[in-house]
Every structure is written in C-alpha cells, then in structure tokens.
Amino acid sequence: MHGLIQVAGIIDQAEADLIIEEGADWLGFALRLPKKNEDLSEADAAAIVKAIQPEHKGVIITYLTDADEIKGFCTDMGVGAIQLHGDVTPEQLRRLRTIAPDLYVLKSLVVKSDNIDELSKIVESSSEWVDMFITDSFNPATGAKGATGLLHDWNVSAELVRISPRPLMMAGGLNPDNVADAIEQVRPAAVDAHTGLEDSTGRKDRLKVRKFVQEARRAFARTADEQG
Numbered sequence: 001m002h003g004l005i006q007v008a009g010i011i012d013q014a015e016a017d018l019i020i021e022e023g024a025d026w027l028g029f030a031l032r033l034p035k036k037n038e039d040l041s042e043a044d045a046a047a048i049v050k051a052i053q054p055e056h057k058g059v060i061i062t063y064l065t066d067a068d069e070i071k072g073f074c075t076d077m078g079v080g081a082i083q084l085h086g087d088v089t090p091e092q093l094r095r096l097r098t099i100a101p102d103l104y105v106l107k108s109l110v111v112k113s114d115n116i117d118e119l120s121k122i123v124e125s126s127s128e129w130v131d132m133f134i135t136d137s138f139n140p141a142t143g144a145k146g147a148t149g150l151l152h153d154w155n156v157s158a159e160l161v162r163i164s165p166r167p168l169m170m171a172g173g174l175n176p177d178n179v180a181d182a183i184e185q186v187r188p189a190a191v192d193a194h195t196g197l198e199d200s201t202g203r204k205d206r207l208k209v210r211k212f213v214q215e216a217r218r219a220f221a222r223t224a225d226e227q228g
C-alpha cells in the first residue's frame, strides 16, 4: 500500500462528496473522543459510511481502548477500518485482531519533543497486531493528540518509517503547501490532513483539498520512481 491519501474530520455528506470528488482515498470520522467534541452524530457518520463505494474507505478515528468495545462500535457503524488514538495496550490490539481479524487497524504514534524511545517501543510491541501506524502531533498547550494543525519533528517520523515493519501514514499540520516536502523527506506510505484543508468556517475548502491531493500524488509518484 503506497501513496494513500486520507482526509479526516468529515462533517457531513456534502463534505464527504467533495473529498471523494477531489480524489482522496480514505475519509476519517472522529467519534467517541474524550472531550465529546465530535463534528457529527454517529447516526449521520454511519449513513455516510454506508454510501462510500468500495474503492474508498471510511475510517473511524477514536480514543476507545477496549477491544470488545471497538469491535462492537465498528460493527454498529458498518466500517472496516479504525484509527486508534488512545493508549491502547498491545494485549487489547492482539485481542482486537483475534475477535475482528478483517478489521483494518491504524495505531497512532503521537510525536512529542523527546519520546522517540517510547514510540519505538510501541512499534515493536504492537506491529504484529496493527496494519498501519499514523504519526501525529501533540499540542502541549491543550493536551490534544490530533487535529492540532501543528507540525512535529519530521526526523522522528522518518525514523519511525525506517524501523516500522508496517506502513506509516504521516499526519500533523500537513497542508497543500507542505505535503510534497513531507513525502520527500519522510517517505511515508500515506498522508492525512484535517485542519490544514479547512476554510475560515471550519469546513473543507475544495481548492485546498484539490491541491493537497495533486501535490501528494505527484510527490508519491516522484518518490516511487526514485525508489525504483
């Protein structure tokens, strides 16, 4: 899996349609967050996911940490992929793989100023049970671990790409103007963006999504050529 583009933080059907029309692959729906600040209801998200065609994927982004609860939620929502942003233990990841073997699991690696050793250990202990890792940024001012709009140290992401036996999606402060550099420098398998694609009202801006997809596709093609 190389060259995948995800756009996260879907608000409604119109936004999902826009993102698919502009050529992104996966759509992320943030639900069951600690601060209960979801952008849409679970019923609305489930209805949007149901209409997504098989060449695209709806991904639930959540802080749930219990394998049984995660499986039940994915079944209720009708999704085949989950992005786990909480502190899920390797035991729960293993259980999730056992009870939901077909569920595609992304595990977040939240980059802080000094936690490369901790993240390396998560990669080592969790790789067997996840399909993809996603790096993201931490906001020390708010404690937020996602949708921060902040960049993190790309050297850390690049190191995680090198050591991970699983593909890595890069996220955190990406936008149409920096996504090509991020792909060139970090060499991720996938990229994701949320706030960097919004307009001043908090909705996805069609031209930003278009440029993000175009820039990412070109950079993925260049890096694939270079790697032969």
Ligand SMILES: O=C(O)c1ccccc1NCC(=O)[C@H](O)[C@H](O)COP(=O)(O)O
Residues within 6 Å of the ligand: 007, 008, 009, 028, 030, 033, 061, 085, 136, 137, 145, 146, 147, 148, 149, 150, 171, 172, 173, 174, 192, 193, 194, 195, 196
């Ligand atoms: O998307 C959210 O609302 C969200 C909320 C809480 C944790 C994670 C969340 N999203 C995860 C993502 O995949 C975001 O796209 C990622 O954090 C990047 O966001 P941004 O820096 O705004 O591009």
